[in-house]
Amino acid sequence: MRASVAAPDPLVISATQAFSVSAGVATSVMPTRPGTGYDSTVEFKLDPPVRRVAVVVPSIDRQERLSALAATGGLHDAQHVLLVTSYLSPALVNACRSLGVNAIDESGNAFVKDGNTLVLISGRPRATELRRPSLWSKRSLQVILALLVRPALLHESRRTIAMFAGVSTGTAHTTVQTLLQRKDLIERGDGLAFTNFDRLLDEWVTLYPSLLRESLKLGRYRATEPNWWTDMLASNDEWMLGGESAAALMT
Template sequence: MPNLISIPPEPLLQAAESALPKGLGLGWEVVPGTVGLGESGDRLAIRWEDREKIYQLVVRRIHRAEDLGRIKASRPPAEDFLLLTPYLTENLARKCVELGIPFLDGAGNAYLTAPGLRILQVGEHPKPDLLTACVPRSFRPYNSKGLQVLFTLLSAPALTNATYRDLAKASGVARGTVGMVLNDLLEAGLLADLPGGRVIIHFQRLLEAWVANYPQKLRPRLGPMKFRMAIPQDWRSVDFASIDAFVSGEAGGDLLTANLQPMGARIYTRQPFGKIAAALRLRPDPRGTIELLERFWDFPNPKAIPPGVAPPLLVYTDLIASGEPRNLDIARIIHETYLNPPGTGS
């Protein structure tokens, strides 16, 4: 997913004004507005001769034509909006014209049309200083700590409206991290702060992003260590809850679906790994099929989840990340059974 982070409009407008040809008779002013879903809420009043047109500002970095199509599709048909961006290539600028998207960029490329006004300028070269100044920060819900917050929102929907303190405790992060992650989700239009409370707007999109980012960004930070069983045992007979552990991977998938003969397991715990290894009769082995990791969440599972099984999103992700074809059908069953947006049921 792209970095959907707000860029201040003023530097871009100043750059556009200095780059456009003189004598156009244009003037503009940013009109602050209320915060909307994924937008600053700001509007841009453009004036020429004795006329004025007010646009809703959409401030974005554009990398490909699909970005323009997504913006166009997401706006109400009757809304007058203007794209403000650091730079558009000539091909992207002409795509804007084709889609009927008015735009300004910091290089002086522009497309504006209204009664008595038509400006089309494309092919201007970017300004490196401006592009550097407008490089967005990373999308914090997808860094390691942000993924912990996102995991809580997706796995425990009842906590979506919790206080920052409670969300921080459930996610294992600082309160400041919770605030930054929620702000990024709000700015990206992935979370809405409505009168009735916070609502996840794109549940499946966020779920897919969590699944894609967890193996590379969060899992390596959980101190994973591999083991093998000293004595074969039936995972279904293990009381994971009694040893303060949560099972995932193939063993977790079997406990959720009763439809898999597990060859391995991932076990999350806050206990010393040596204590868990002793309880389960495990031996260290870098090529073992059992992996111990630090537990990073602190909220209860729904009653439908067997005690000692990790939240279904984590079981699903571990199965997908295994790369084993036999695990994909089990992952699909878990997705269909447990990973539904709040209020939609199975």
């Protein structure tokens, strides 16, 4: 029985096409062998040809995130890995060069180095057309975190996933379906399963600072009467004290 071959990620297809146009170098995208943790290999028709397995990260907007991704995702292995993303600013292309990260984007910007062969394209404007639905949003990050910290949810209903993640059932369903389309999840007889837990975790950690962290910060408030809480010491399980007030009661 022959195992089915997953279709390449749409972002890989659009980025390689953009590279061919901007660099004048033909490319081809091929599936990788099952079990490698990568869904496609990109070949650049240089002399000699250059092959890299593709690591897809939909969005990178800061050099710090690129550095973190290079450290956690193994992108420093320039002889093996190609970062594929939606857009690389001139600063990010320069960072790729400094870090030794081979990368291409949907606008035709690129840094590809192999031995004495170097292709560096920078400054092309961001592509305006949306070629693929985005998985990464605040709510989807919450769903993915729920699945990462509690993998048993992969065997539960979308409603249960939504309740644990604190999102709507529709958001949970859409996120899970997108993960299935991206081949981050696969369906088995007893439920869903991760195809590469570590890769998805690295991608989540990379995007968390800019997409989710700010929205989780709690507000800070000041009462007109500092000791307002002393009148609320009756036993009540509908509220809890924290911070200095709780410490004062305990000590």
